[in-house]
Amino acid sequence: MTTVTLFITAALLLGNGKDKNVPKEFTGASVTIPVKNQSPDRHAYSNTDTLQFIHFDGNFDYWYAVFINQRKDTVKLVTDTAIAYNLKNRLFEVKWFIDTLYEAGDNDSKYTAKRMSHFRLINGKPFVAPITEKKVLQDVKNIPEVQSGADQVLIAERPSEEKDFYLVETGSRETDNFSRFLMLRVYTYPQYMIKIYDAGTDTELSLDEWRSKSRK
Structure with missing residues (x-):
């Protein structure tokens, strides 16, 4: 097994925006990080892709992990886990599903987005060569x-x-x-x-x- 360093939030809450606390550092032998979900049927609608990690964006109501796929298209996935910078350009096997999110504001309007449920680090050549x-x-x-x-x-x-x-x-x-x-x-x-x-x-x-x- 490969030891990696990930940052994981103190509380993983779906549908309620990102946790405002500073993420804890997580180090362990497992490279699979489950994201808790209250929906009982999410597995029936989950997808699995191999993606190259590019960027973590924590500047919005929800956190996003930004990847690219084998076709070199950008893929943005809502996440409750901040992936460490030193894993940039590494390949991950990612499971995701369509989730309902809520726009912050008076109307609290709803919209859908892709959310990660599990991911694990895998070996392989990046789809796009890192800028050196x-x-x-x-x-x-x-x-x-x-x-x-x-x-x-x-x-x-x-x-x-x-x-x-x-x-x-x-x-x-x-x-x-x-x-x-x-x-x-x-x-x-x-x-x-x-x-x-x-x-x-x-x-x-x-x-x-x-x-x-x-x-x-």
Whole structure:
């Protein structure tokens, strides 16, 4: 059996939105994590797919685990379990079913969505090759302004549970100091994007926006 690290919520409640507590860290020999469901006939309507884990999104009324399937289509599944970042791009066997959810608000309107009931880590080659740090660094080095204004490109911060981007620092190494040129954020999901980052104002611009602003 393979030991993996997953984050699991203190209480798994279906139909009532996500748990507001900080998830507990779960480490164990089992790679199958059951999600409790009160519906007695959910197994009659369950589906099983092999999916590549891409991203966990906990910013909405319900948590979502984002996967891609063998056809490279994006699959978003409601979950009560936060999958650890270090399992990104690994393959999972996932069981899911159609669940009824409730939109937060005065009307408490209902809608349907796919919800995970069980999943387990499996071995296999990812459907889409992960974006490597080598590619991130090379793509930043290839930016014309970086080629003319910096001689070093370094990864300052890597993606984590709290942030979904690489922070890349460019500049020139002098005798006793490093002269910074540009800071960039490189996102790998849901789209591969390179943004210019201004640490002073904590804002970012696309390359086109930054170039347009620089010409003014």
